[in-house]
Amino acid sequence: xxxxxxxxxxxxxxxxxxxxxxxxxxxxxxxxxxxxxxxxxxxxxxxxxxxxxxxxxxxxxxxxxxxxxxxxxxxxxxxxxxxxxxxxxxxxxxxxxxxxxxxxxxxxxxxxxxxxxxxxxxxxxxxxxxxxxxxxxxxxxxxxxxxxxxxxxxxxxxxxxxxxxxxxxxxxxxxxxxxxxxxxxxxxxxxxxxxxxxxxxxxxxxxxxxxxxxxxxxxxxxxxxxxxxxxxxxxxxxxxxxxxxxxxxxxxxxxxxxxxxxxxxxxxxxxxxxxxxxxxxxxxxxxxxxxxxxxxxxxxxxxxxxxxxxxxxxxxxxxxxxxxxxxxxxxxxxxxxxxxxxxxxxxxxxxxxxxxxxxxxxxxxxxxxxxxxxxxxxxxxxxxxxxxxxxxxxxxxxxxxxxxxxxxxxxxxxxxxxxxxxxxxxxxxxxxxxxxxxxxxxxxxxxxxxxxxxxxxxxxxxxxxxxxxxxxxxxxxxxxxxxxxxxxxxxxxxxxxxxxxxxxxxxxxxxxxxxxxxxxxxxxxxxxxxxxxxxxxxxxxxxxxxxxxxxxxxxx
Ligand code: GAP
Numbered sequence: 269x270x271x272x273x274x275x276x277x278x279x280x281x282x283x284x285x286x287x288x289x290x291x292x293x294x295x296x297x298x299x300x301x302x303x304x305x306x307x308x309x310x311x312x313x314x315x316x317x318x319x320x321x322x323x324x325x326x327x328x329x330x331x332x333x334x335x336x337x338x339x340x341x342x343x344x345x346x347x348x349x350x351x352x353x354x355x356x357x358x359x360x361x362x363x364x365x366x367x368x369x370x371x372x373x374x375x376x377x378x379x380x381x382x383x384x385x386x387x388x389x390x391x392x393x394x395x396x397x398x399x400x401x402x403x404x405x406x407x408x409x410x411x412x413x414x415x416x417x418x419x420x421x422x423x424x425x426x427x428x429x430x431x432x433x434x435x436x437x438x439x440x441x442x443x444x445x446x447x448x449x450x451x452x453x454x455x456x457x458x459x460x461x462x463x464x465x466x467x468x469x470x471x472x473x474x475x476x477x478x479x480x481x482x483x484x485x486x487x488x489x490x491x492x493x494x495x496x497x498x499x500x501x502x503x504x505x506x507x508x509x510x511x512x513x514x515x516x517x518x519x520x521x522x523x524x525x526x527x528x529x530x531x532x533x534x535x536x537x538x539x540x541x542x543x544x545x546x547x548x549x550x551x552x553x554x555x556x557x558x559x560x561x562x563x564x565x566x567x568x569x570x571x572x573x574x575x576x577x578x579x580x581x582x583x584x585x586x587x588x589x590x591x592x593x594x595x596x597x598x599x600x601x602x603x604x605x606x607x608x609x610x611x612x613x614x615x616x617x618x619x620x621x622x623x624x625x626x627x628x629x630x631x632x633x634x635x636x637x638x639x640x641x642x643x644x645x646x647x648x649x650x651x652x653x654x655x656x657x658x659x660x661x662x663x664x665x666x667x668x669x670x671x672x673x674x675x676x677x678x679x680x681x682x683x684x685x686x687x688x689x690x691x692x693x694x695x696x697x698x699x700x701x702x703x704x705x706x707x708x709x710x711x712x713x714x715x716x717x718x719x720x721x722x723x724x725x726x727x728x729x730x731x732x733x734x735x736x737x738x739x740x741x742x743x744x745x746x747x748x749x750x751x752x753x754x755x756x757x758x759x760x761x762x763x764x765x766x767x768x769x770x771x772x773x774x775x776x777x778x779x780x781x782x783x784x785x786x787x788x789x790x791x792x793x794x795x796x797x798x799x800x801x802x803x804x805x806x807x808x809x810x811x812x813x814x815x816x817x818x819x820x821x822x823x824x
Contacts (some may be wrong), residue, residue, distance in 0.1 A: 440495075612683070698724075
């Protein structure tokens with residue numbers, strides 16, 4: 269919500285521009301309270317951003333379709349992510365794997381046995397809830413004892429208030445299906461609940477073909493499926509959604525130490541915005557990726573003050589994870605996770621090594637050379653140091669010795685830092701952030717309201733509206749079509765010839781289109797068009813090459 273006072277004017281002071289619409293002054297924002305999600309959902313439906321899936325048949329809970337504007341928005345988000353993570357880096361490559369994979373992958377990853385939420389049913393109204401969410405909302409603590417959980421006294425049904433609830437039962441979130449015509453357990457398979465596992469499963473093929481050396485990353489984006497017990501908050505928690513995940517493989521700190529003689533930690537205050545350094549340990553890599561991701565969110569228009577970091581505490585962390593931070597966004601319904609960034613050690617690749625029987629370690633020439641320079645005493649001292657460190661972390665001395673012996677051969681299973689983002693959650697954050705309402709008043713005191721989606725130009729579904737001032741002047745109309753065709757080759761532009769110019773502007777404001785170009789009589793004389801800015805509503809005259817240059821710079 270913005271509080272601005274400004275007046276729209278023709279930057280060049282040309283009276284002719286008045287014909288394109290009244291001059292509006294922004295009086296005051298009419299949205300004095302937090303954005304109501306129903307208002308946003310209604311705009312999203314009205315303008316074709318998001319529709320309920322299968323609405324024709326009453327809808328299906330937890331599934332959403334993206335309409336003409338929404339799918340452009342999502343495509344822009346994914347393109348921007350791919351550019352940031354893959355295209356503009358030399359150390360990340362991509363993968364596009366299948367949604368259904370060998371069921372053994374989910375056994376190895378732990379999803380088959382452990383990817384579950386505790387579910388309770390109300391015996392009176394028959395509604396179903398997630399036990400942890402139910403407790404959290406009622407200010408209660410779920411009772412945990414190892415793998416079993418129980419509801420505390422006082423827990424009640426959020427729908428009808430009854431205390432007649434079942435005990436929590438573990439509910440696996442993976443969608444099950446069958447491959448081939450026979451529906452028995454030997455043909456069972458799952459829709460992937462995350463895109464990440466395919467990266468681990470294809471690690472050997474990728475490292476054999478991509479001409480990359482650790483540290484390097486593999487990125488994948490695409491659909492994931494989770495049979496959420498309670499989909500909610502519009503698209504925030506859906507049953508089918510898209511993820512954008514990076515597995516960034518790094519050397520174990522012990523290998524870094526052998527190669528560089530030291531490990532850079534946060535205490536060394538490394539420059540996280542500069543080029544990554546060979547001596548960085550896992551903690552520095554984790555913080556580097558947090559910085560990268562925050563900078564990217566800001567670059568596509570999410571204000572820094574709406575982004576927060578939440579560090580998972582000891583008992584929230586998965587047993588193998590060294591650290592995990594959530595990048596959270598202040599959604600209208602609360603501050604919630606947008607992306608998780610986890611330091612997962614070598615857990616995933618080691619699990620696949622164990623379950624597949626195939627080696628997942630890499631040979632690191634620099635490590636072998638460094639190890640070969642050590643004499644027997646130095647090797648012994650290094651081994652004992654690692655054993656002591658591992659023992660202090662409750663890891664077995666035998667495992668430490670085996671690990672160091674491999675290091676001396678130049679081998680290790682890479683560790684991983686995983687920034688894992690949700691495309692749909694980000695789309696929702698960008699939609700919530702963009703929504704704005706203003707009351708405008710013209711020179712004669714007449715007021716009007718406008719709804720405007722203030723998307724950053726890089727992710728706006730339509731970049732430019734192109735309007736002929738009138739449609740009954742063939743020469744002007746033809747010129748406008750020619751300009752539209754020229755610009756449409758570069759960006760998604762929208763042609764609108766119906767209604768008063770002011771109405772056309774309003775429609776583009778609701779679609780979040782950053783600029784509108786009007787082709788008028790002066791265009792026929794000097795080739796310039798009127799470019800109207802969505803946010804300031806100011807108008808300037810530009811030649812088409814000037815307009816192209818401006819859009820190129822601002823869209824990025
Ligand atoms: N590979 C790690 C992983 O999947 P996660 O925290 O479960 O981690 C990563 O998911 C991101 O995927 C979340 O931060 C969120 O943006 C998105 N996500 C997860 N579950 C979702 C759901 N049910 N609906 C929409 N987005 C979801």
